[in-house]
Amino acid sequence: MTSTPDSTNSAFADNAAALPASWHQIGSRTAALGFDMPSEPDTGTMLRLLAASRPGGRLLELGTGTGLATVCLAAGMAADTTLVSIDIDERIQAVAREALAHDPHIRFVIADGLDFVRDQPAGSFDLIFADAWPGKYDGLDETLALLRPGGLYVVDDMLPQPNWPANHQARVDDLTARLKSHPDLATASLSWASGLIIAARRS
Numbered sequence: 456m457t458s459t460p461d462s463t464n465s466a467f468a469d470n471a472a473a474l475p476a477s478w479h480q481i482g483s484r485t486a487a488l489g490f491d492m493p494s495e496p497d498t499g500t501m502l503r504l505l506a507a508s509r510p511g512g513r514l515l516e517l518g519t520g521t522g523l524a525t526v527c528l529a530a531g532m533a534a535d536t537t538l539v540s541i542d543i544d545e546r547i548q549a550v551a552r553e554a555l556a557h558d559p560h561i562r563f564v565i566a567d568g569l570d571f572v573r574d575q576p577a578g579s580f581d582l583i584f585a586d587a588w589p590g591k592y593d594g595l596d597e598t599l600a601l602l603r604p605g606g607l608y609v610v611d612d613m614l615p616q617p618n619w620p621a622n623h624q625a626r627v628d629d630l631t632a633r634l635k636s637h638p639d640l641a642t643a644s645l646s647w648a649s650g651l652i653i654a655a656r657r658s
Contacts, residue, residue, distance in 0.1 A: 471496035474503075477526045477554045484550050485521040494520070494586065497648035498611050499527035502584060505607055505653070506531030506538075509581045515601070516540040517568040518587030522551020528584065529558055536560060541568050542587070569594045575601050582607045592626055595633060599640070602656040608640070614650030 471478070474496055494502075502524055506514060510533040519525055519542035528538055538561045542548040545565050552563050564571060568589030577600045585591040590598040591610055602608060613627055634642045634654050642654040 469496065470500040474499050475526055475530045478523060481522050481526060481550055481554050485523065488521065488547070488550070490521055490547060494524040494527075494611065495648040498651065499524060501647065501651060502527045502609070503531035505582060505609060506536065507533070509533075509536060509607070511535045512537075512581030513579060514538040514582045515580045515584070517572070517583065517585045517590040517598070518542060519548045519551050519563065520586065521547055522554055524584060524586060525551045525561070526554060529555060529561060532560060534560075538562070539564060541566055541571050543567055569597075572598050572601065577601060578603045580606060582609070584609045586611060592630060595630070599637070599654075599656070604656055604658050606656045608634075608654040608656070610652050612649045613644065613652055614646065616649060 478496070478499060506528045514528055514532070514536065516525060516528060516538065519540040522540075525538070525540050532538060540548075540551065540561065541564045543565065548563060548565065555561050568587050572590055572594055580601045581603055583590065583598060583602060583606070585598060585608065599608060610630070613631065615624065631644065631652065634640060634652055635644075637654070639657050640654040641657060642652060645651040645653065
């Protein structure tokens, strides 16, 4: 007999408890800064899993923020995996830099995400987490071109959020349709955390 998971089942307990200690430390600093676009713990656990599936790979995060997602990617990375994390706000990214200063496999860059994408060769990343406007709503095709065959493209905040600007649902719908109809992608939409879409490049 198959049971339906609920909040009383320990196997489905709060995912935040399994995240690295630095995630909780960054969470406190994020709240103190008044940063209102943090990644959720469930998103973090998924990113950790996906990073673990890319041993020896190159990962790209577009939108470091304060580093809540960054530490989750780092927690899943193998010793031979590298991560480049991009943000345009040096003050906000400084929280992540401080928390992960000990990790030589992570490179932080202050740049416009779309400018960075346009400077990269095609097929140069094994996983891209697009958590900013560039690479998600701007420059989507250019960003997808950076994926190697089998590479993963991940976006969050695909379910309605209280901080969405006016008419944003139309942008989300358009992005969802473009990913699902892309001939080179296998795509799954997940009602998980803030709403995730995960796409794998076929070729």
